[in-house]
Amino acid sequence: MSAKIDKDRVYWQANETIHPRGEEMDILANQLKGLDDDPEESAALDQLFLSDSAVCLNTATMAVETDTAGSVSAVKSKPKTDHRRVTVKFTLKTEPVKKAEPPGAPLTMLRHLMGKRSYQRIVKPHILDMRHEHAEAISVGEFRKARLIVFRGYVQVLWPLFYGTFSTLVALWKLAK
Amino acid sequence: MSKWPAPAEMRVLQMLQDKPAGAYGLQIVEASEGMVKRGSVYVLLARLEDKGFVRVLPQKVTPENGGLPRPKYQLTADGARVLRTADAIGMVFA
Numbered sequence: 001m002s003a004k005i006d007k008d009r010v011y012w013q014a015n016e017t018i019h020p021r022g023e024e025m026d027i028l029a030n031q032l033k034g035l036d037d038d039p040e041e042s043a044a045l046d047q048l049f050l051s052d053s054a055v056c057l058n059t060a061t062m063a064v065e066t067d068t069a070g071s072v073s074a075v076k077s078k079p080k081t082d083h084r085r086v087t088v089k090f091t092l093k094t095e096p097v098k099k100a101e102p103p104g105a106p107l108t109m110l111r112h113l114m115g116k117r118s119y120q121r122i123v124k125p126h127i128l129d130m131r132h133e134h135a136e137a138i139s140v141g142e143f144r145k146a147r148l149i150v151f152r153g154y155v156q157v158l159w160p161l162f163y164g165t166f167s168t169l170v171a172l173w174k175l176a177k
Numbered sequence: 178m179s180k181w182p183a184p185a186e187m188r189v190l191q192m193l194q195d196k197p198a199g200a201y202g203l204q205i206v207e208a209s210e211g212m213v214k215r216g217s218v219y220v221l222l223a224r225l226e227d228k229g230f231v232r233v234l235p236q237k238v239t240p241e242n243g244g245l246p247r248p249k250y251q252l253t254a255d256g257a258r259v260l261r262t263a264d265a266i267g268m269v270f271a
Contacts, residue, residue, distance in 0.1 A: 121223040128247045129203050135245070156216045 103134045103150045107157050126157050180228050182259060187268070188212050189221045190230060190256050199234045199251035222250055230256030 104127040111119040130153030137146035182190060192205045192213070200208070202218045213221065225231040232253050236246035252260075 118223075121226070122219045125202055125219045125248050128245050129201075132245050132247060133203075160216060 102131055103146075104130050104153055104157075107154065110157070110161070123157055126153060129153070130156075182225065182228065182230060185213070185217070186221050186225055186230075187260075187263060189218065189225060190252065190260055193231065193250060193252040193256070194260055197252075199249040201247050201249055205250070225256070226250075228255075229253060230259060 107123065107127050110123050114123070130149060133149045134146050134153075137143070137149055188209060189205055192208045193200060195208065196204070202222065203215070205222075206213050206215050206218050222231055226233060230253055231250050234249040234251050236249055238244050238246050
């Protein structure tokens, strides 16, 4: 994808891919700022970015001017002759983001194991209390206490469940015996 | 099932008697000074709700409650009547 910036200039389309990082990204940004002076160029670049971002989230393409050697760092000097247009493609690599879940989120699975009414009246208030206390502890910077609150919340909810199941099984075993 | 509250349930009712605007489960636990445990407070409140001695106040999601609308419990007229009766006949739930 490309956009014409200046028809009077001689452009040379280079099929090379450059992966700008760090300073190069700053240089590209500065170059784009310089192009903003020209309304046509600005509109073309805007269209370019808008269309790119609409087509693909992770890959963007933009047009920059370089010197004969194709060095992106030369865009600052803006050589008067032998302009070339290089389509620079770069991929924004994003780290996989861990999905953030509120504390006690796995406990909500219990609603499939018990009745909706029991879950709403007994388990859910425990989870809400745990989240409330956890948020309070986090807000004052007590992260260790927050972890303990979550652990205690799990024990409070799961222990009666396991104990009840175990005692029921024992009672059934005694009856069968 | 007898409708008269069990001793543990009476303790919860007594805690709610002191909070006419309603109280959260954890507030009841703290006010009981160890007589009502965290793990059993909501079971007791659920039973009392079934018996009609306690009602759950509707809560809205507000910035004050941190977006977590915890249930708030309030004593009903029946619950207050039970407490008065227990007091009249000299029942002790310490």
